[in-house]
Amino acid sequence: MTTLNAIIMEVGKDPAVYKLSTAIDKQLEEIASILGGNFVSSRLFEVGNGLSLHIFLNDMAIPLQLTANRRFPEPDQDQIIYGNALFLIIDDTNGDEEGALDIPNSICDIFISKLKESLLPCNGDEKPNLDAEIFVENPGTNEERQFKWEEVQAPGKEEELKFIGQGYVRIVDDGICDILEVRGRYFKQKYLKKKQKNFQ
Structure with missing residues (x-):
């Protein structure tokens, strides 16, 4: 297997499956390209067996004034994702060594449905609050x-x-x-x- 399933959330589009390289070096280059620069990740929630869904974002999104993409659900509705986002399954114990893991197609469909339901689209003209800067x-x-x-x-x-x-x-x-x-x-x-x- 040379590719694995991840989920991409581009500005102005619905979340979709994205084929990411399994080679870690190439994977990192692809993530940087999708997000338009260096990136950070945050653990969203555990999915079982020591695996978690992580969100990857451009860490300079606010200074670069990237377009508002999606808003987190209450009580975090003031938190906005700027620019593209990528969702990957990471092994919490061996994450840095293994890189991302494949998300089976059936699970991708569930995640995409939940992301569409939970992360509401922005108008695109939202600006970050002062604390986010x-x-x-x-x-x-x-x-x-x-x-x-x-x-x-x-x-x-x-x-x-x-x-x-x-x-x-x-x-x-x-x-x-x-x-x-x-x-x-x-x-x-x-x-x-x-x-x-x-x-x-």
């Missing part, structure tokens, strides 16, 4: 900091810039390395001031 670095440690991605001008002539990495997201190698290039756009972390605690 805030990212956290080193959560739960003394070095925890909050930041937003701020779009900036290219730090020099694009043809003369050097980069670290060759994927969809590259770091500008300018000695400081604090600017990302994503599909021809440049972003820098803008750190937020820590909130003052009120003592009473």
Whole structure:
């Protein structure tokens, strides 16, 4: 078997079966291509036998201002999926080693039906709330900091810039390395001031 079933949810379309390569390196490239960049995943729910359905999303969807796709059900209706999403079955104990597992056709049909029922389509003009724009670095440690991605001008002539990495997201190698290039756009972390605690 050279492909496995996953479920794709493209902006403006119903969820559908997507054939993904079983070779992990190729699988990662295909996921990045579908989602339009680097990605993150979250475990949605366990499906049995140590397997879970995970959702994969572009981790720069909000800074890139990708189109609103679907809204989560209550009580999380304020949470919106921006850009395309991919749903994969992952073995929770060996996920990184095995990659995604095949979703049988009959189970795909059930998942697609449930996703259509649970994740309502957006109009496409929804904007993220302010909290969704805030990212956290080193959560739960003394070095925890909050930041937003701020779009900036290219730090020099694009043809003369050097980069670290060759994927969809590259770091500008300018000695400081604090600017990302994503599909021809440049972003820098803008750190937020820590909130003052009120003592009473």
